[in-house]
Amino acid sequence: MPNASSLRRHPRAGLAYHVFTSDRRARVSRRGERTAPEVSLLTVGDSFSWGHGVENEDTYTARLARRWGVPAANLAFSAYGTVQSLQMLQRSLDLRPRLVVYxxxxxxxxxxxSPCAPAYGPLCLPLSHVGVDDRGQPVIRRPDPGLFAMNRRFWDEFFFAKSVGPRQVLVAAEAEVARLTRTPRPEAPDDPATRERILERLLGDMARAAGSVGARLVVVNIPYFERGGTSPMPAPLKDALAHLDEPNLFVLDLAPVVERYYANPSAPLLRFERDRHPSPAAHALIADAIDGLVRDQGLPAAR
Incomplete structure (x- = not known):
């Protein structure tokens, strides 16, 4: 949503933080802040990059923008995958970024x-996803627009209702029927080989989209920040990147970085105690790692 202003509270996780968005739906630090007509840094991804649980100033995108003294646009968003990250980049190329971080x-x-986004409600929240064509090749499918109306009604008349009466019971029953009869299933198989082919296609498209405006793309593998064991880069991602030959594509694997960090047993946790999203310390670690790659490779975002 453009020009949004709210305070998000998550009592179970003990989190509270402000959310402001610009005229371009980018996350910003103040009400009314606008995205520059052109930016040096553009970020896409999900809530780990958007900054769930932290103020915008603490996100790795905002940290890098301050460090480099450049305008930036954090266009990541909760529940996004590679598909939505690619689409957000494609529709934001008029910002002419010099560096794109995924x-x-x-x-x-x-x-x-998945045809359904990760969501709190029982109904499918439809979104674009990858299917397969007649030749078995990955293809992006549109979301089912017919599912939006039932979602909107369920939230308006049940979740946001001030009391529970016959109307709410009826809406809940209709939602359950919709869940059982209208929830779409994935079209593409979810196996390692298919995952690799899909990532190769989407990341190739992402690199070419960035390259069309002269930008470099940095794919950052962000592991889950658990103490006591950091998972390596997933094999489908590793294989997809190995098969791509895009000159503007760079890779940053944070798994070894996090593993080295936790080698110090007294190091603070990089995730929240009751939520697995990155803490401000994790965002600082990510920013440092991206800054190091940019400077080592001589990429054009930093002044």
């Missing part, structure tokens, strides 16, 4: 083939 987490591989 924050990948392992769950994107599952999201890429």
């Amino acid at each position: 924050g990948f987490i392992a769950d994107h591989m599952k999201r890429n083939v």
Whole structure:
């Protein structure tokens, strides 16, 4: 939503933070802040990159923008996968970024083939996803627009109702029927080989989209920040990147970085105690790692 302003509270996780968005739906730090007509840094990804649980100033995108002294646009968003990250980049190319950062987490591989977004409600929240064509090749499918109306009614008349009466019971029953009869199933198989083919297609498209405006693309593998064991880069992502030969594509694997960090047993946790999203310390770690790659490779975002 453009020009949004709210305070989000998550009592169970003990989190509270402000959400402001610009005229371009980018996350910003103040009410009314606008996205520059052109930016040097553009970020896509999901809530790990958007900054669930932290103020915008603490996100790795905002940290890098301050460090480099450049305008930036954080266009990541909760529940996004590689598909939505690609689409957001494609529709934002008029911002002419010099550097595009895609924050990948392992769950994107599952999201890429799911017709339904991760959501709190019982109904399918439809979104674009990957299917397969007659030749078995990955193809992006549109969301089912017919599912939006039932979602909207369920939230308006049940979740946001001030009391529970016959109307709410009826809406809940209708929602359950819709869940049982209208929830779409993934079209593409969710196996390692298919995951790799899908990522190769989507990341190739992402690199070419970035390249069309002269930008470099950095794919950042963000592991889950658990202490006591950091998972390596998922094999489908590793294989997909190995098969791509795009000159503007760079890779940053944070798994070894996180593993080295936790080698110090007294190091603070990089996730929240009751939520697995990155803490401000994790965003600082990610920013440092991206800054190091940019400077080592001589990429054009930093002044």
